[in-house]
Amino acid sequence: MRLENKVAIVTGGAAGIGRAICELFAQEGAKVVIGDIDSGGGRETVARIEDAGGSAKFVSTDVSQESQAQALVEKAVSEYGAINVLVNDAAAFVFGQVQDVTDADWQRVFGVNVLGPSYMVKHVLGTMREAGGGSIVNIASVSSFIAQPAFVPYNTSKGALLQLTRCMAMDLAPENIRVNCVCPGAILTQATELHREFTGEEREKFLSDAADSNFMKRFGQPKEIAYGALFLASDESSFMTGQPLIIDGGATAQ
Numbered sequence: 001m002r003l004e005n006k007v008a009i010v011t012g013g014a015a016g017i018g019r020a021i022c023e024l025f026a027q028e029g030a031k032v033v034i035g036d037i038d039s040g041g042g043r044e045t046v047a048r049i050e051d052a053g054g055s056a057k058f059v060s061t062d063v064s065q066e067s068q069a070q071a072l073v074e075k076a077v078s079e080y081g082a083i084n085v086l087v088n089d090a091a092a093f094v095f096g097q098v099q100d101v102t103d104a105d106w107q108r109v110f111g112v113n114v115l116g117p118s119y120m121v122k123h124v125l126g127t128m129r130e131a132g133g134g135s136i137v138n139i140a141s142v143s144s145f146i147a148q149p150a151f152v153p154y155n156t157s158k159g160a161l162l163q164l165t166r167c168m169a170m171d172l173a174p175e176n177i178r179v180n181c182v183c184p185g186a187i188l189t190q191a192t193e194l195h196r197e198f199t200g201e202e203r204e205k206f207l208s209d210a211a212d213s214n215f216m217k218r219f220g221q222p223k224e225i226a227y228g229a230l231f232l233a234s235d236e237s238s239f240m241t242g243q244p245l246i247i248d249g250g251a252t253a254q
């Protein structure tokens with residue numbers, strides 16, 4: 001029960017890594033509030049948590065809209081009281097070379113991946129202060145550090161999210177609010193599957209190349225990222241702030 005008596009908001013909790021984080025946090029004693037644009041998936045995560053004996057709520061939220069981020073925090077507070085943990089997991093997966101990226105693409109990828117987390121933090125600060133501090137965990141990526149072919153908008157946004165993490169950590173440390181990020185490598189989720197409109201052999205090649213790109217020669221599972229988020233969310237990481245936790249099977253160590 002590493003999150004006993006804690007309340008956690010998790011954006012992007014309707015699927016993939018975010019859902020694994022919600023389920024693990026609930027298993028470790030947290031009350032979880034999920035914000036996502038996918039209502040069906042969000043409700044399913046709540047049902048899975050309740051079936052396992054935990055407590056969770058879903059709030060339909062597009063994190064790129066500040067008013068919706070604010071409403072998510074307000075609903076979480078009215079449901080469970082002060083918020084102790086915020087996980088910013090929701091992301092837009094927008095890829096391409098610079099000449100292919102439209103203005104709307106840039107707005108979307110920065111709106112969800114960078115502005116969304118900033119709105120969430122801005123509106124959760126008051127309740128975290130009341131609770132005497134808190135832990136914010138951003139789900140960044142190995143793409144925060146490296147270049148990948150035709151990944152310009154996504155990697156630029158994830159680089160910005162790493163820097164947002166460091167800057168907020170510096171400003172919020174005096175209030176006992178820690179800000180870190182988990183940086184996953186290749187994890188098998190719907191986002192990986194839908195990465196591009198691959199079919200047949202192309203898709204198989206993409207998946208096997210991605211798995212081959214690390215020391216472990218396999219994809220990671222969402223739960224292997226959730227354990228990193230759990231460490232950062234819990235008091236076990238009480239002297240850690242402003243840092244990335246890279247979980248990538250060694251991909252960026254080679």
Ligand SMILES: NC(=O)c1ccc[n+]([C@@H]2O[C@H](COP(=O)([O-])OP(=O)(O)OC[C@H]3O[C@@H](n4cnc5c(N)ncnc54)[C@H](O)[C@@H]3O)[C@@H](O)[C@H]2O)c1
Pocket residue numbers: 011012013014015016017018035036037038041061062063064088089090091092112139140141142143183184185186187188189190191192
């Ligand atoms: N899968 C990987 O290989 C991988 C690698 C590195 C980093 N990541 C990061 O992990 C996180 C989760 O990725 P995933 O693979 O589980 O993806 P996923 O597609 O399975 O889940 C993403 C969730 O975010 C939600 N979402 C999208 N836009 C939103 C918005 N505007 N407001 C609220 N919710 C929104 C989706 O509905 C979905 O439930 C992302 O931040 C992603 O960048 C994933």
